[in-house]
Amino acid sequence: MTFETRIERTLMAVVDRCKDPSAPKKLSAAIEYAVFPGGSRMRPRLCLSVAQACGDRNPSVAEAAAAAVELMHCASLVHDDLPCFDNAATRRGKPSVHSAFGQQIAVLAGDAILVLAYEALLDGAAECPELLVKLFRILSRSVGVPGGIIAGQAWEYEATLNLAVYHRAKTAALFNAAVQSGVVAAGSDPTQWRNFATRLGEAYQVADDLRDCLSTPEELGKPTGQDSLHERPSAVSALGVNASVKRLGCLIEDALASIPSCPGQDELKALIKTEMDRLTPRRRSTYAA
Amino acid sequence: MTFETRIERTLMAVVDRCKDPSAPKKLSAAIEYAVFPGGSRMRPRLCLSVAQACGDRNPSVAEAAAAAVELMHCASLVHDDLPCFDNAATRRGKPSVHSAFGQQIAVLAGDAILVLAYEALLDGAAECPELLVKLFRILSRSVGVPGGIIAGQAWEYEATLNLAVYHRAKTAALFNAAVQSGVVAAGSDPTQWRNFATRLGEAYQVADDLRDCLSTPEELGKPTGQDSLHERPSAVSALGVNASVKRLGCLIEDALASIPSCPGQDELKALIKTEMDRLTPRRRSTYAA
Known part of the structure; x- marks a missing residue:
């Protein structure tokens, strides 16, 4: 079964519980709308890829962890798009949830x-309580305070911030959770994977900053130029386009070099290369100098 | 140690992690502000009372469950007060979090x-993974969709609603979780406690509707007359004041009669009576007819 099938099937099973006839219909519909169709599903694919690279000893636990990470991402997108934050009218090529x-x-x-993210984890890992405890801890840390994505978003309302701390919380934390959850679900030790996860998360944030600056709304399915509009700190505003592209290349190289020795090392490397190539925006001539 | 001390100590320990120097300061301050000082802490006191009535075999697990339920309640108050919902300028006698x-x-x-609610549970019950799984399930059901407090709030945006279903989700669900968690933390069987929890939750909702109609903002520390202002379905709008007071009395009697036989049955009955007496608004002469 492909990663895609495993991810969508797991997400569908957990979202289905919200469609119970006893639930308020608008809320159920909004939840389904926010989760399907997905974007790139990069985080859950990363989770399953890492679990597979480590031997995938508990596939249903890995699927639950992957779904939980993706649901946390979906939840954050719904709130980030709200009028008081990005006020984004579109997301994933359709009106945002509040629109x-x-x-x-x-x-x-x-x-x-x-x-629902916690429920997804509970559904898939209740039979393995020891893994469940570890996965709950990883998930909560990647989302909450002090260092998770909610804290990352809150840094935008502080008078001063450290770009690295901000990016680590806003983006890298959930990538880190995807990687660590995949390793833990496969019954392996996540400490060896820390560098890989950190570099990859940082690379994704730089790629995202570049895309916000260089891509069109049609290409991304959401408004672009948001960092500049909201005067948000970004790799592009700190380093400029050319240095950001260079930094992205270095981070990808570092991430690939940090993958620990494991049975599926080569497949994982190939997947990361393809993914990062997809995410790196083609520079237009105006920026090419 | 009193229930109050156990509750505040547990809440402080979990909120303290948000005050880590690496966290964004405004968010940390807002979290602490939303949790302390508390309101009546009725739900966590109920949880600990029930655990004690059942023998309190795992006191730290009961404390974690009590804190988790209270944190879910605090989170819901912060969001319910937002301009797009109640637009409440005050809460617990001070400006609301968004104000x-x-x-x-x-x-x-x-x-x-x-x-943080999930983290509180994890902190206190990680050593008892089997209890943790049950408590996670109880907590998630009481908050999520289809029947938890989030679904309860969403019923207000449906064209038609059943008052009992709405109240069960909006208020009784978390009372139910407080009771069930206390029973489970003590290692007892929660099925016998279902009637008690349901009646008590419904009683609290009726008392709350009456207070919204009959009390002053000074007495409650928050705006009153909100149900009528937002055209929200309530026991008072459905039954009128007098019939609501009568209904409240019946629900309290039913709840007390539903307490299963257990070592601390009498103390629990006394506590519920005191609590419900405190919550029942004294009727003013204009309504006394």
Whole structure:
């Protein structure tokens, strides 16, 4: 079964519980709308790839962990798009959740998807309580305070911030959780994977900053130029386009070099290369100098 | 040690992790502000009372469960007060979180406290993975979709709703979780406690509806008359004041009669009576007819 099938099937099973006839219909619809169709599903694919590279000893636990990480990502997108934050009218090529369902349902859908992430983990890993405890800890740290994605978003409202700390929390934390969860679900030791996860998370943030600056809304399915519009710190504003592209290349090389020795090392390397190539925006002539 | 001390100590320990120097300061401050000082802490006191009535075999697990339920309640208050919902300027006798910290930090603080609830449970029950799995399930059901407090709030945006279903989700679900968690933490069987929890939750909702209609903002520390202002379904709008007071009395009697036989049955009955007496608003002469 492909990673894609495993991810969508797991997400569908957990989102289905929200479609129970006893649930309020708008909220159920908004939850499904926020989760399907997905974007690149990069984080859950990373989780399953790493689990597979480590031998994938508990495939259903890995699937639950992958779904949980993706649901946390979906929840954060719903809230980040709200008028008080990015005020983004579109997401994944369609109206954002608050544009389609109103602000109230969007706040509640974000909250509900966050809870759903924990339920996904519980559904898939309840039979392995020891793994469940570890996975709950990894997931919570990557989302909460002090160092998770919620804290990362909150850094934007501080008078001063450290770009590395901000990016680590806002983006790398959940990548880190995807990698660590994959390793833990496969019954391996996550400490060896820390460098890989950190470099990859940072690379993704730089790629995202570059895409926000160089891509079109049609290419991304969401508004672009947001970092500059919201005066948000970004790799591009700190380093410029050319140095950011160079930095991205170095981070990808570092990430690939940090993959620990494991049975599926070569397949994982190939997947990361393809993924990062897809994410690196083609520079237009105006920026090519 | 009193229930109050056990609850505040557990909440402080979990909120302290958000005050790590590496966390964004406004968010940390907003989280602490939303949790302390508390309101009546009714849900965690209920959880510990029930655990004690059942023999309190795992006191630290009961404390973790009590803190988790209270944190879910605090998170819901922060989001419910937002301008797009109740637009409440005050809560617990001081400015609401969004009034004090802005909307963005309030949305993020609500999200972070929700995650913190799971972390509280994890901290206190990680040594008892089997209990942890049960408590996670109880907590998630009481908060998420289809029947938890988030779904309860979302019912307000449906064209039609059943008042009992709405109240069960909006209020009774978390009372139910407080009771069930206390029973489970003590190692007892929660099925016998279902009627008690349901009646008590419904009683609290009726009392809350009456207080919204009959009390002053000074008495409650938050705006009153909100159900009527937001055209929200309530026991008072459905039944009128007098029938609601009568219904409240019946629900309290039913709840007390539903307490299963257990070592601390009498103490629990006394506590519920005192609590419900405190919550029942004294009727003013204009309503006394």
